Amino acid sequence: MTQWFAESFSAEFDKQAQELGRVNIAVFGKTGVGKSTLVNAIFGERVAATGIGAPVTMGSHLYFDDRGRLGIIDTRGVEIGRDDDELIKELAKAVKDRRNKPLSEQIHVAWYCVRGMDRRFEDFEERFVRTLDSLGLPVVMVLTQVPMRDGQFHPDAVELAHQIEARSLPIYGGRPFLTYAMRDQFTGQPAYGLIEVLRGTFRLAPTGVQAALAAAQEIDAELKASQSNKAIAAAVTAAAAAAAVPIPFSAAAVLVPIQLSMMARIAHLYGIGLDKAGLLAVASTSAATSAGRAAASSLLKFIPGAGSIVGGVINASVASGLTLAMGQAWLVVCQRSFNGSLPMRGGKLDVDAVRRLFEAELASRLPKLRWHGEAATS
Numbered sequence: 001m002t003q004w005f006a007e008s009f010s011a012e013f014d015k016q017a018q019e020l021g022r023v024n025i026a027v028f029g030k031t032g033v034g035k036s037t038l039v040n041a042i043f044g045e046r047v048a049a050t051g052i053g054a055p056v057t058m059g060s061h062l063y064f065d066d067r068g069r070l071g072i073i074d075t076r077g078v079e080i081g082r083d084d085d086e087l088i089k090e091l092a093k094a095v096k097d098r099r100n101k102p103l104s105e106q107i108h109v110a111w112y113c114v115r116g117m118d119r120r121f122e123d124f125e126e127r128f129v130r131t132l133d134s135l136g137l138p139v140v141m142v143l144t145q146v147p148m149r150d151g152q153f154h155p156d157a158v159e160l161a162h163q164i165e166a167r168s169l170p171i172y173g174g175r176p177f178l179t180y181a182m183r184d185q186f187t188g189q190p191a192y193g194l195i196e197v198l199r200g201t202f203r204l205a206p207t208g209v210q211a212a213l214a215a216a217q218e219i220d221a222e223l224k225a226s227q228s229n230k231a232i233a234a235a236v237t238a239a240a241a242a243a244a245v246p247i248p249f250s251a252a253a254v255l256v257p258i259q260l261s262m263m264a265r266i267a268h269l270y271g272i273g274l275d276k277a278g279l280l281a282v283a284s285t286s287a288a289t290s291a292g293r294a295a296a297s298s299l300l301k302f303i304p305g306a307g308s309i310v311g312g313v314i315n316a317s318v319a320s321g322l323t324l325a326m327g328q329a330w331l332v333v334c335q336r337s338f339n340g341s342l343p344m345r346g347g348k349l350d351v352d353a354v355r356r357l358f359e360a361e362l363a364s365r366l367p368k369l370r371w372h373g374e375a376a377t378s
């Protein structure tokens with residue numbers, strides 16, 4: 001059973017990775033403005049941690065950094081204003097080469113970054129931004145490292161933002177986002193403005209990679225939750241359809257893949273790796289598989305061989321109600337993993353406590369569901 005579960009979950013996990021795909025963001029701006037800091041602040045510094053190899057070169061100035069659900073197209077050793085011709089040639093080629101490839105290979109959004117205290121926006125930067133637009137790349141403009149005090153942006157950055165706005169550039173919202181990506185240890189200036197950049201990017205990204213963006217980012221829990229609720233809603237619909245003609249318990253295993261893929265997708269949305277997600281899933285669902293207890297808890301107990309349930313049927317409302325409850329309970333587990341608030345014991349995940357957490361979340365959502373066949377369970 002556990003072996004079966006581990007293999008099935010792993011397969012669904014891979015499948016969901018494929019379905020989520022990858023959002024690819026190209027990041028430009030003068031050297032040292034804070035491009036990498038911005039990327040890391042929004043997406044987390046996971047390159048080294050995940051052991052993904054060095055960025056792949058796309059030309060002598062362009063690099064592609066594959067971070068799983070996220071691809072970053074970055075520049076190296078480029079001076080905007082000096083190397084533009086070559087950079088644009090490489091970029092145009094990359095955009096064109098990828099246009100006929102699957103969505104996850106295309107470049108979806110460009111960020112153009114300007115240091116907020118630079119006090120000027122140059123004509124060659126305007127040309128560059130207009131070129132991005134002409135290549136079909138939607139642009140988010142970001143002013144980086146803008147000091148803020150008592151809720152007020154630094155006036156020089158505000159002035160720069162006005163200058164940029166006056167150029168009527170093809171950028172999201174017609175004006176730049178003011179940001180500070182990383183807390184300054186000396187002045188205590190906290191980070192701000194990142195969620196706004198993220199949400200603008202989300203709006204510009206093709207629908208097909210929005211979930212990948214929600215999964216890759218690490219700053220917007222709401223975005224993860226709303227995408228997770230979409231996954232739950234889809235699974236609920238699928239479960240209802242599968243049980244449109246009531247199915248006997250013995251055939252209820254058809255619902256299991258629906259729930260597993262829902263769980264795998266939500267795990268991805270919270271950036272939980274396979275090992276941990278598998279562990280959490282086993283901990284969570286094994287509560288529900290122990291025969292006789294909270295029989296309504298989970299459909300996983302109906303995996304062939306997992307129990308000997310006889311009699312009764314699952315209709316559409318039971319199937320969807322269970323799937324909804326499972327999805328929501330699993331969402332709580334994933335959210336706590338993301339927040340670092342899962343129960344721990346001796347520095348390790350407390351599997352029993354995770355099981356109780358899932359069980360309690362599930363039970364609170366299934367107050368009235370009772371199996372007709374419950375009495376028959378051993």
Ligand SMILES: Nc1nc2c(ncn2[C@@H]2O[C@H](COP(=O)(O)OP(=O)(O)OP(=O)(O)O)[C@@H](O)[C@H]2O)c(=O)[nH]1
Nearest residue numbers: 030031032033034035036037145180181182183184
């Ligand atoms: N405190 C603070 N420091 C920042 C911020 N953004 C950038 N920096 C610092 O500015 C320096 C340059 O930032 P990077 O993110 O490396 O800039 P970049 O645009 O990626 O630079 P290149 O890749 O060399 O073109 C680093 O020392 C960062 O720590 C910020 O929001 N807050």
Ligand SMILES: [Mg+2]
Nearest residue numbers: 034035036037
């Ligand atoms: Mg950099």
